[in-house]
Amino acid sequence: MFISKVETPSYVIDEGKLIENLRVLDRVQTEAGCKILLAQKAFSNFAVYPLIGKFLAGTTASGIYEARLGKEEMGKENHVFAPAYKDEDMAELVQICDHIIFNSVAQLMKYKNMCLDNGVEIGLRVNPEMSTQKDHAIYDPCAKGSRLGVTAAKLKEALEADSTVLDGVTGLHFHTLCEQNSDDLETTLSAFEEKFGDSLPQMKWLNMGGGHHISRADYDVDKLISLIKHVKTTYDLQVYLEPGEAIALDAGYFVTEVLDIVDNDIKTLILDGSAACHMPDVLEMPYRPPLMDSGQWGEKPFEYRLSSYTCLAGDIIGDYSFDHEIKVGDRLVFEDMAIYSMVKNNTFNGIPLPSIYLLKADGSLELIKKFGYEDFKNRLS
Numbered sequence: 319m320f321i322s323k324v325e326t327p328s329y330v331i332d333e334g335k336l337i338e339n340l341r342v343l344d345r346v347q348t349e350a351g352c353k354i355l356l357a358q359k360a361f362s363n364f365a366v367y368p369l370i371g372k373f374l375a376g377t378t379a380s381g382i383y384e385a386r387l388g389k390e391e392m393g394k395e396n397h398v399f400a401p402a403y404k405d406e407d408m409a410e411l412v413q414i415c416d417h418i419i420f421n422s423v424a425q426l427m428k429y430k431n432m433c434l435d436n437g438v439e440i441g442l443r444v445n446p447e448m449s450t451q452k453d454h455a456i457y458d459p460c461a462k463g464s465r466l467g468v469t470a471a472k473l474k475e476a477l478e479a480d481s482t483v484l485d486g487v488t489g490l491h492f493h494t495l496c497e498q499n500s501d502d503l504e505t506t507l508s509a510f511e512e513k514f515g516d517s518l519p520q521m522k523w524l525n526m527g528g529g530h531h532i533s534r535a536d537y538d539v540d541k542l543i544s545l546i547k548h549v550k551t552t553y554d555l556q557v558y559l560e561p562g563e564a565i566a567l568d569a570g571y572f573v574t575e576v577l578d579i580v581d582n583d584i585k586t587l588i589l590d591g592s593a594a595c596h597m598p599d600v601l602e603m604p605y606r607p608p609l610m611d612s613g614q615w616g617e618k619p620f621e622y623r624l625s626s627y628t629c630l631a632g633d634i635i636g637d638y639s640f641d642h643e644i645k646v647g648d649r650l651v652f653e654d655m656a657i658y659s660m661v662k663n664n665t666f667n668g669i670p671l672p673s674i675y676l677l678k679a680d681g682s683l684e685l686i687k688k689f690g691y692e693d694f695k696n697r698l699s
């Protein structure tokens with residue numbers, strides 16, 4: 319088992335699980351006839367880009383650095399979407415991306431000719447204004463007043479002022495889901511068709527964004543396939559999906575060690591991992607990460623609050639219970655730690671960045687990255 323073989327804290331990426339996820343995604347590509355891109359924002363471990371590139375059509379980026387990484391390390395289709403672009407970034411993006419997606423009519427008009435001159439496909443992100451989730455408001459691009467995507471009313475207004483606005487635009491893009499199933503995509507898609515269907519005959523492609531939890535056990539893959547087929551046959555469009563989570567879902571662990579146990583009414587384990595530094599979604603989303611061999615508070619006889627060796631009082635990972643007493647030096651393993659973890663790491667409190675290991679499909683373990691004091695110092699002045 320890898321748990322005793324790594325130093326703590328360490329992330330361990332599970333190649334076997336990654337391949338399992340990629341097979342599910344590949345089935346969607348094959349049966350629906352669509353293309354799936356890796357949204358690098360969720361997972362940018364380029365050591366496994368050659369593997370991901372064997373299955374998927376390419377990468378999508380949130381901006382210049384991810385776009386460069388996708389180009390350098392996967393080298394397949396390379397898309398980018400950002401709420402706005404800077405002139406100096408655009409000069410490079412038109413060289414390294416084949417699809418550039420704009421978030422507003424103003425941004426589209428500003429950079430349209432530059433894209434056309436460089437043979438880049440132009441997309442416009444639209445907002446179907448159909449909220450399908452209530453749990454995580456900060457991840458709802460359809461919330462009232464959202465800055466993400468052009469609304470139908472704004473697009474109509476722009477087209478009335480200038481009927482050539484969509485000339486040169488070959489695709490539309492929407493991204494509204496977060497950890498959701500295909501029934502929510504169905505709801506979103508019909509809102510999208512109702513509001514933007516008129517523009518589809520002039521398009522070549524539709525990108526239905528990310529947030530599709532395709533590799534989750536209860537995900538209705540067949541419904542997704544039929545929705546994609548519906549779009550393809552009704553509008554004759556190439557369909558793209560750009561999930562992040564679904565690619566590396568459950569494909570990583572975070573191994574920590576118990577440094578101390580403080581008992582001030584609640585028994586608190588002080589770990590050499592941190593929610594604030596190493597799993598910020600625990601505080602941001604918020605959620606309680608799955609932990610190997612543990613139960614809910616009250617479920618098993620030994621209960622502990624899991625916390626960190628940072629000075630932040632609220633750096634609490636969650637309350638858990640165990641079958642046996644936990645001792646200083648024990649190792650605890652968090653699960654589903656590949657996504658939105660390493661990409662969000664920071665060195666708050668001067669806490670070291672965890673090492674990154676790859677657990678290969680053949681069972682061997684490889685250290686792919688080790689960080690040190692210089693990584694902390696280099697980001698400061």
Ligand SMILES: *Cc1c(COP(=O)(O)O)cnc(C)c1O
Pocket residue numbers: 357359360399493495496497527528529530560561562563564
């Ligand atoms: C975040 C994001 C994704 C990926 O979302 P997941 O929830 O990780 O699948 C894809 N496209 C856009 C535009 C995004 O903002």
